[in-house]
Amino acid sequence: MNYFRFYRLLLLSLLFITCKEQEAKKQEPIKIACIGNSITYGAGLADREHDCYPQQLQEFLGDNYKVENFGVNGNTLLKRGDYPYWKSDKYKEALAFKPDIVFIKLGTNDSKLQNRVHLKADFVNDYKELINSFKQRNKEARIVLLLPVPSYAKDTSRIWNPIIKNKIIPLTQKVAFETNSEMIDLYHLFENKPDLFPDNIHPSALGATRMAKRVYESVIQEFESNNNGFDFSKVDKKSESNFYGYKQTNFNFNTISCKIVSPKRILKGKPWVLRARFWGHEPQTDIALLDRGFHIVYCDVANLFGNNEAVNRWNKFYDLMIENNFSKKVVLEGMSRGGLIIYNWAAENLEKVACIYADAPVLDGTSWPGGKGKGVGSKADWENFKKMYNIFSEDKMADFKGNPIHKIETIAKGGFPMFHVCGVADKVVPVDENTRIFEQKIKEAGGKIEVIYKEGVGHHPHSLKNPTPIVNFILKATGYFKQ
Structure with a gap:
């Protein structure tokens, strides 16, 4: 065989393989991790796997995105909480997933009496550490903090709305400010909407749809490429x-x-x-x-x-x-x-x-x-x-x-x-x-x-x-x- 022809075919083959690899890479879906507690998990929903907000978000976004639900019932953001998210298998799986976008919705269970005693000392630092753990896996990852939804429960020793509103949300906003993380205010989105909380704590399927639509909006919105604001x-x-x-x-x-x-x-x-x-x-x-x-x-x-x-x-x-x-x-x-x-x-x-x-x-x-x-x-x-x-x-x-x-x-x-x-x-x-x-x-x-x-x-x-x-x-x- 003519050596020139052989090398020409070899070069064309290598170019073809390279183009195919690049095309496959371009088609890789954007990975979204939904971190959270039972509200993210979908507790209380009759068809949890279909109606939880991460799955509804997946349906809104389509095949160009891969949304994974890493919610765990009862988990806290606080390391010293009664059931810390840090110790869950889902946390380890979420890190291994190396997401491009991370939506974090934690804090609801931290309002319980046994957990709230640690808010002032630990909440901000623990939240920053959680954010950094995902940044270490993917330094380009978008981190979006979801403010907790209201609680309509009456037991002041359990999940209690005044603690969510007056302590956990301001602390979360402090974290967002100091880490330059994005936020979505779910609290006011559900204010005066007790009908969307059948058990006073967990959103219904319709409530999960409301969450998913708001998160979907933040994903598809077009932003300024250079992000230059005011000089x-x-x-x-x-x-x-x-x-x-x-x-x-x-x-x-x-x-x-x-x-x-x-x-x-x-x-x-x-x-x-x-x-x-x-x-x-x-x-x-x-x-x-x-x-x-x-x-x-x-x-x-x-x-x-x-x-x-x-x-x-x-x-x-x-x-x-x-x-x-x-x-x-x-x-x-x-x-x-x-x-x-x-x-x-x-x-x-x-x-x-x-x-x-x-x-x-x-x-x-x-x-x-x-x-x-x-x-x-x-x-x-x-x-x-x-x-x-x-x-x-x-x-x-x-x-x-x-x-x-x-x-x-x-x-x-x-x-x-x-x-x-x-x-x-x-x-x-x-x-x-x-x-x-x-x-x-x-x-x-x-x-x-x-x-x-x-x-x-x-x-x-x-x-x-x-x-x-x-x-x-x-x-x-x-x-x-x-x-």
């Missing part, structure tokens, strides 16, 4: 702090106090929420959006009541965000008097608004702080309001047209959707003087608005314990809704 080198950076497990950066811009909370992974398109007033109050919506890859930002316009100075501050801050390649359409969030600035800014910047979430919003200054209707008003704030708008006589108020309630036709032309949450019994910002009038006239003008009216609720509490309706509204308005 803080160009501003007067002051400090960093922990915002429920996420990094909050505090800085001054044009001497104005500002804040940006950054997600662990940034959604493609870099969406952001500009929040007005009452930073950190009822943060469940903000946390849910951070979990998904939104930035939450703040530029101080306190006590300006949405006047021209406030609008101009936000104009400059918006430009700063655009210079950092954030989405050109922003989500506006305003509680109470924050309603004045979000709508006054929107009226001046219709093309820059993705949507508006307003909670018990002030839409007419004569209602609050003026107290000219049925509301209690605030004398000091009313004097400040008039000062901010250069009104030095009550007689001049009849000609004043600077409230959002006066700009309804303009706002409706923006075409962006609006979502309000209001307490019907609100005596501070009466609904009939603000949102009801606004809603009616927005609809008459062809605008898009949804309102949740909370019967028997006053000005507080703001938001919803389970923020799902608000979050879904924002996701749909920005094009990120995946379910």
Whole structure:
């Protein structure tokens, strides 16, 4: 045989084998490990193997993923717990699996009386060690901490919700902050949903579906490839702090106090929420959006009541965000008097608004702080309001047209959707003087608005314990809704 032909055939054969090996490698499924206790295992489900959340997640994701259930009944995160996950065979199997994505849902059993005594001393360090053990097997692995679901059980010596909510969740958020791990807030996703817990502790098959869909969303979401957020080198950076497990950066811009909370992974398109007033109050919506890859930002316009100075501050801050390649359409969030600035800014910047979430919003200054209707008003704030708008006589108020309630036709032309949450019994910002009038006239003008009216609720509490309706509204308005 011709040697040249022989070597040519040999080379072609080697290339063929190499291509086949590379193709096979490319087709290897992404490995997902679901670490947890009985809730991950699927305890209490009639068809556990089919209905547990890891198996439902597998069905949602399809053949490009391999999902394994490593849940163990009764196990704790704590090494000194009564049944530590560390000692289970499933833990060893999970490490040997070398997963690409690790979802950890532990902490529920750590709330039991015999275990909770070790929380303060051991929980954070034990959790960090667990995360590191998976990182050692695959340094590129995505680690996602699932906050425990609520418990509706009444036995205070067993799995007890106050311990889950007030101790285990804050400790888990501390771990996420210090290890830069991702999070998913399952707690608020199941708040006020006792019907999904037949035994008050374990989710039903429908509850497991709810978990699986939320985890599925985090897997398939498209993120920025470089994960570049805000460039803080160009501003007067002051400090960093922990915002429920996420990094909050505090800085001054044009001497104005500002804040940006950054997600662990940034959604493609870099969406952001500009929040007005009452930073950190009822943060469940903000946390849910951070979990998904939104930035939450703040530029101080306190006590300006949405006047021209406030609008101009936000104009400059918006430009700063655009210079950092954030989405050109922003989500506006305003509680109470924050309603004045979000709508006054929107009226001046219709093309820059993705949507508006307003909670018990002030839409007419004569209602609050003026107290000219049925509301209690605030004398000091009313004097400040008039000062901010250069009104030095009550007689001049009849000609004043600077409230959002006066700009309804303009706002409706923006075409962006609006979502309000209001307490019907609100005596501070009466609904009939603000949102009801606004809603009616927005609809008459062809605008898009949804309102949740909370019967028997006053000005507080703001938001919803389970923020799902608000979050879904924002996701749909920005094009990120995946379910």
